[in-house]
Amino acid sequence: MKKFLVVGLGNIGDEYANTRHNIGFKILDETAKAEGLTFETQKLGDVTTLKVKGRSILLLKPSTYMNRSGKAIRYWMEKEKIPLENLLVITDDINLPFGTIRVKTKGSDGGHNGLKDTQTSLETTNYNRFRFGVGANFGQGKQVDYVLGEWNEDEQKALPERFTKATELIKSFVLSGINRTMNQFNNS
Numbered sequence: 001m002k003k004f005l006v007v008g009l010g011n012i013g014d015e016y017a018n019t020r021h022n023i024g025f026k027i028l029d030e031t032a033k034a035e036g037l038t039f040e041t042q043k044l045g046d047v048t049t050l051k052v053k054g055r056s057i058l059l060l061k062p063s064t065y066m067n068r069s070g071k072a073i074r075y076w077m078e079k080e081k082i083p084l085e086n087l088l089v090i091t092d093d094i095n096l097p098f099g100t101i102r103v104k105t106k107g108s109d110g111g112h113n114g115l116k117d118t119q120t121s122l123e124t125t126n127y128n129r130f131r132f133g134v135g136a137n138f139g140q141g142k143q144v145d146y147v148l149g150e151w152n153e154d155e156q157k158a159l160p161e162r163f164t165k166a167t168e169l170i171k172s173f174v175l176s177g178i179n180r181t182m183n184q185f186n187n188s
Contacts, residue, residue, distance in 0.1 A: 001054060001055065001056050002054070002055045002056070002086070002174075003055075003056045003057075003058065003080055003081070003082050003086060004055060004056070004057045004058065004082065004086040004087075004088070004173070004174050005057075005058050005060060005073070005076055005077055005080065005082045005086060005087050005088070006028070006057055006058070006059050006060070006087075006088045006090065006170055006173075007024070007060045007061075007062065007069070007072075007073055007076075007087070007088070007089045007090065008023075008024030008025045008026070008027050008028035008029075008059070008060070008061050008090045009024035009025075009062070009066055009069050009089065009090060009091045009092075009114040009115075010022035010023070010024050010025030010026075010061060010062075010066065011065050011066050012063050012065065016148070018150045018151065019147065019148050019149060019150055020092055020134040020146065020147050020148075020149060020150075020151065021066065021092055021134075021147040021148055022092075023090070023091070023092045023132045023134060024061075024089075024090040024091055024092070024114075024132075025061045026159075026163070027090050027132065027163060027166045027167075027170075028059045028060075028061055028090070029061075030163035030166070030167065031050070031059065031163075031166065031167045031170060032048050032050070032059060034163075034164075034167055035050055035167075037049075037050060037059075039059075039061065041063070043075065044062060044063055044064055044071060044072035044075050044076070045060050045061055045062040045063045045064070045072045045076070046060070046061045046063065047059065047060050047061075047076070052171055052174055052175065053175060055174050055175070057170070057174055058076060058080055058082070060072065060073070060076055066113055066114040066117075067113040067114065067116075067117055068117055069089075069114040069117050069118055070117035070118040070119070070120055070121025070122065071117070071121060073087070073089070073118055073121060073122070074121040074122060077122075084122065084124070084126070084127055085128070085178075087127050087128055088128045088129070088130055088170070088173050089114075089115070089118060089127065089128065089129045089130070090129075090130045090132065090166075091112055091114055091115060091129060091130070091131055091132070092112075092131075092132055092134045092147060093110070093112070093131035093132060093133055093134065094134055094135065094136045094143065094146070094147065095110065095133075095136065096131060096132075096133025096134075096135075097133050097135055098133055098134060098135040098155055098158070099132075099133055099155075099158055099162050100132075100133035100187060101130065101131075101132060101133070101162075101165065101166070101169065101185050101186065101187065101188055102130075102131045102133070102186055102187065103128070103129070103130050103131075103169070103173075103178070103181055103182045103185055103186055104128070104129050104131070104182070105126065105127075105128055105178055105182075106125050106126040106127070107125060107129070108125065109125075115129065128173070128178050130166075130169060130170075130173075132162070132166070134147065165185070165188065168185075169181060169185045172184060172185065
């Protein structure tokens with residue numbers, strides 16, 4: 001059975017649950033809910049396994065906090081013997097308008113501490129990432145407050161449709177590959 005690791009980046013704790021920075025956790029929560037799955041707390045994170053057409057997808061929400069995400073990712077990749085090309089990391093991105101999806105196979109960390117630590121732990125910038133736009137509706141010096149802030153009313157209304165799209169993207173990545181997924185979902 002082909003194995004995949006899909007990681008949603010976020011911070012543990014109720015105070016972070018509905019923040020923009022935790023979109024990775026939220027996408028995995030909604031994917032698991034749609035598939036009738038529940039997460040179990042294990043070493044370095046909460047995990048559950050989604051099975052799709054003969055493929056096994058380990059969904060991981062690291063418990064290491066955002067800036068140490070790479071430790072959990074590396075651990076689960078090694079434990080489950082998942083090759084780098086079967087990794088997808090989901091993160092928030094202030095450089096994209098709210099709800100915009102961008103899938104890439106490599107790139108810089110863009111100042112994102114979760115991606116920075118992932119690159120350090122994996123010793124490469126060549127890994128698949130799914131960036132979810134959270135917008136940049138903040139003043140100078142207010143970035144931390146914004147990403148650690150909760151969604152506004154309009155964003156909350158739009159999120160369910162975006163979560164459905166995100167679940168479709170995860171399944172596409174596993175079934176159709178990264179290139180087809182980029183073609184189908186980028187900027188959707």
